[in-house]
Amino acid sequence: MGLGPLEIGLIILAILLLFGYKKLPDASRSLGRSLRIFKGEMKGMKDDDVRSKDAVSTTPVRGEIVPPPAPSGDPNAQLQEEARLAELRAADLRARADQARSSDSSR
Known part of the structure; x- marks a missing residue:
């Protein structure tokens, strides 16, 4: 149930x-430009995702200095500290997202 040469010829004739x-x-040129822009935006979004994941794992939250985890000691305390830091990062990301949304809506 594919397109044969007759059907393709009729489609080209109709176009x-x-x-x-x-x-x-002109139509094919503008379609090509649109596809190039779309591909560029998609690549930019992927790059932003990768950068934001790297930034979350490496940058301190709200300018505070993140202490390194305790060498050994109580594993439960280490888990609680990691959870606290993860909550701070999540709160900071939510604040940044809200700020970005409010600046986008004001435009």
Whole structure:
């Protein structure tokens, strides 16, 4: 149930009749530009995701100095400290997201 040469020819003929042979190069050029822009935006979004994940794991939250975890000692205390730091990071990310949303909506 594929397209045969007759069906493809009819589709091309219909496109030529609808748009005309003079407008087809402009239409294909604008379609190519749109696809390039779309691909660039998608790549930028992926890069931003990777950068934000790296930033979360390496940067201190709200300018505070993050102490290194205790060498050995009580594992329960280490887990609680890691949980506290994760909550601070999450709160900071929520605040940044809210700030970005409010600045986007004001435009």
